[in-house]
Amino acid sequence: MPVSAAPMSDAKTLARQAAYAAHNRKLVQSSATSGSRVSIRQPEMIVREKPQPVQNTEKYQENEINPVKSVAQEAVSTFSIDVDTGSYSNVRRFLNSNGQLPPVDAVRIEELINYFNYDYPLPTGQHPFSVTTETVDSPWKNNAKVIKIGIKAKDIDAKNLPPANLVFLVDVSGSMNDSNKLPLVKTTLRTLTEQLRPQDKVTIITYASGEKLVLEPTSGKEKDKILSVINKLQAQGSTSGERAIRMAYEEAEKSMIKGGINRILIATDGDFNVGITDFNTLKGMVAEKRKTGISFTTLGFGTDNYNEQLMEQLADAGDGNYSYIDNEKEAKKVLQRQLSSTLATVAQDVKIQVEFNPHTVKEYRLIGYENRLLNQEDFNNDQVDAGDIGAGHTVTALYEIIPTGQAGWLNESRYQTAAKSTDANKNAEYAFLNLRYKQPNEKTSILLNQPIKVQSKALSQASTDTQFAIAVASYGQKLQGGKYSANQTWNDIQKLAKQSDQPDPFQIRSEFIDLIGIAKSLSANAKE
Known part of the structure; x- marks a missing residue:
């Protein structure tokens, strides 16, 4: 040296x-x-x-922002729903702790939007979730509209959840020794342990240079025993995640509860450096193991060597959800206040397909969901995996559209024009919305659909939830470089968020407004 x-x-x-x-x-x-x-x-x-600089080796999946589509050429848009929220808290960490704007690939707009709960109506019919839409004037482009699709899953009180078979898979390698890693992991697991009931059981496996079963299946009524094991966790050694994941599935299968919640929760920075470390191999293994009926939730921690790509994609492959825990407050949000949605699934393989009407819509773009896109033929194929919805979850998707007759992003076609229709019904719809989902542990999907009517309102007259979701989308687009944000400024975004702020006992929305201010101050041109 x-x-x-x-x-x-x-x-x-x-x-x-x-x-x-x-x-x-x-x-x-x-x-x-x-x-x-x-x-x-x-x-x-x-x-x-000489002090050696800390090398930042954080990994993010590269995602190209969804392009504008011509309805005349591609009228159908298909994607899988997403209830992950990790991108929001990870971006918050960059702004609050690092004092810098996040990498563009760390920003996934759907996870920013879905971090918040929205007051959508609860389901009243046979389906486990409700579906609502609202169309408003776009703040990003003149004469454009924004269609909001909102889904609200039925809620289940935590006390009424099915019995749970949980496996805590804890990374105790040397890379977890920082204060924002293993100590915060222990705090997070304590939070979850306090919610356990006698009918629940917990298994704890640690992994570093080797895997170790440190707690055999233990009833939730023995909290002191569970907490004692958690409190003794220490970090040392290298990281062999692949062998530990296999062991976690083996232990989860031994304690399988038929009709109950069977879930692995891995707490790690994702820095696997021993054994199989190939991303696609690990993802494929988890995708294969989900067939056992055991879901795989990832809880990400730490900085510098954090493998966010692996955490997000393993959760998707394992029919689980991904959260990034940057502080104790976030741990309580995910594993205390939102315990039901974190653990209990009410609908599986949920897919959305929107067919746009060429008589009323000329162009469209889907905002976010870049790594959730599906082929058109995947919608009716029940063998194609998609996202799951937990109890009480809200899911929001936004499309920006250009109505026919208005100037859009694309040049007018010399030879292809939308056929005019004399059918009043066809001229009354912007699009037709189809959704498919499966009941938990079922193999055949259920279809529901509804039209999206040609009716819209000024953004200022929209519901506060729609206004707020658009404010969050604006924030995400600005962090990504503002390709489709036109002349919208940070001040415009903050004003919209403030107008749609609602009383919040946990101050999550007001915190978001503060984050907009921080992002503005860190921007190369704060006036933009």
Whole structure:
């Protein structure tokens, strides 16, 4: 390791050199009297190691922003729903703790929007969720509209959840030794443990240089025993995540509860460096294991070496959900206040397909969901995996559209024009919305659909939930570079968020308004 001499201006160095000089003068004077030879001592060279900069090796999946589509050429849009929220808290960490704007690939707009709860109507019919739509004037482009699709899943009180078989898979490798990693993991697991009931059971597996079963299946009524194991966790060693994941599935299968909640919760920074570390291999393994009926939830922690791509994609492959825990408050949100939605699934493989009407819509773009896109033929194929909805979850999707007759993003076609219709019904719809889902543990999907009418309102007249969702989408688009944000400024976004703010006992929405201000201050041009 390179070293350098201490500067001569260093006070300690000068003092030491002065001491050596005085000592040597005494020896010289003594030798002059006695005639003996003396050995003059030389000052020691003071060396210091140069501080090595911390290398940031965080990993994010690259996602191209959804392009504008021509309805004449591609009228159907298909994607899987997403209830992950990790991107929001990870972006918050960059703004609050790092004092910098997040990497563009860290921003997934659907996860920012779905971080918040919205007051959509509860389901009243046979389906486990309600579906509502609202169309408003777009704040991003003149003469454009924004269609909001809102889904609200039925709620289940945590006390009425089915019995749970939970496996805590805890990374205790050396990379987890930071204060925002294992100590926060322990806080998070304590929070979940406090919610356990006697009918629930917990297994704890740790992994570093090896995997270890540190707690065999234990009833939720034995909280002291569970907490004692959590409190003793210590970080050391390298990280072999693949073998630990296999062991977690094995233990979960041994304790399987038929008709209950069977879920692995992995707490890690995702920095796997021993054994199988290939991303696609790990994702494929989890995708295969989901067939056992055991879901896989990821709880991400830490900075610098954080593998966000792996955390988000493993949760998607394992029919679980992904959360990034950046503080104790977030741990309580995910595993206390939203315990039912985190653990209990009410609908599986939920897909959305929107067919736009060429008589009324010329162009469209889906905002977010870039890594959730499906092929058109995937919609009716029940073998194609899609996202799951937990109890009480709200899911929001936004499309920006250009009505026919209005100037859009694309050049007018010389040869292809939308056919005019004399059918009043066709001219009365912007699009037709189809949804497919499966009941938990069923193999055949259920279809529901409804039209999206040609009716819209000014953004200022929209519901507060729609206004707020659009404010969050605006924030996400701005963080991504503002490709489709036109002249919308940070001040415009903050004003819209404030107008749609609602009383919130946990101050989540007001915190978001503060984050807009921080992002504005860190922007290269705060006036934009």
